[in-house]
Amino acid sequence: MVDFGSLGDKAKEFADSDKGEQVTDGALQKADDAASTATGGKFDDKIDDARTAADGKIGQ
Template sequence: MSDLSDKAKDFANSDKGEQATDPGLGKAADAADKATGGSHGDQIDKAEHAADDKIGQ
């Protein structure tokens, strides 16, 4: 199972993985912003960028 986890981490840290994860993070942030009525936009943006830094290059 750890081999699969390592492969997923390697993929997420590749250019191809970055292209795949960025739209997903953007959609999640948009959904969170919509769910909160836009009242927590700054916090949602910070969380989106922190997540992107963790799983991106």
């Protein structure tokens, strides 16, 4: 059986590493770009604020 507590700890450790930070930053940027494209750039300021807030909660 999978130990989800241990799995969560490992995911947090990865997100807090330099490599994890690069991965999460890249994923957040792709999501930012997709949202911007989908809205025609109309809400870029709000999308950027959301990406910045999410980045502050994930990783280092």
